[in-house]
Amino acid sequence: MGTDIAGFLEYRALRDGQEPSWCAAQDLGSLYGTRDYDAFGCLFGVRNYANFRPLAAGRGMPTDVSAAVGARFAQLAEWYGEDGFHSITWITWAEVAAVEWDEPAEKPDRRLHEYHRTPNGLRMTGKSRWNPAFAEAVGLERGETREWPEGSEWLVGDTLYRSVTMRRRDAVTETGEWQSVWTAMRALAAQHGDDSVRLVVWFDD
Structure with missing residues (x-):
């Protein structure tokens, strides 16, 4: 809701x-x-x-x-x-x-920012607290979330997951x-x- x-x-x-x-x-x-x-x-x-x-x-x-x-x-x-x-x-x-x-925010976003690789570079596609593809890649249990340091990022297939502090x-x-x-x-x-x-x-x- x-x-x-x-x-x-x-x-x-x-x-x-x-x-x-x-x-x-x-x-x-x-x-x-x-x-x-x-x-x-x-x-x-x-x-x-x-x-x-x-x-x-x-x-x-x-x-x-x-x-x-x-x-x-x-x-x-x-x-x-x-x-x-x-x-x-x-x-x-x-x-x-x-x-x-x-x-800036006081801490990085609790959601990882997601970017898709395209021929023209990275394109932001969304934000999520839990993503099954990312969880499998880094060994998270279903529904488990963590706080990640600012700037941490992982490339999983064509999707880049990044920890971002917003302004x-x-x-x-x-x-x-x-x-x-x-x-x-x-x-x-x-x-x-x-x-x-x-x-x-x-x-x-």
């Missing part, structure tokens, strides 16, 4: 002369519709196979969440049950804007779907301020 993300963009603004309050801006689903565990791990510590130091993990629902987002989440919880969601958290645009995208920009790429989220947050921040724009998210399996 896979893990999916949902959430909302919010901004904080003055309302009728009262104290600033958070308002719902846009459903995350209108901007981002991919299941990407590397990004989930890098940003929020969910399915963090790549061993990143998460930017914003486990913060829970903001105590001052906007009325619209709070009501929407309550509605979903009623439909799917209180245990239907997990890893609720949030991150501000100020935090995203300050990210060092070249920062944040490998998980959240400059041309990937998260860029539409960042663009929307950046536009809101230009009007309301970097600390007054945030993304509230939750996950379901």
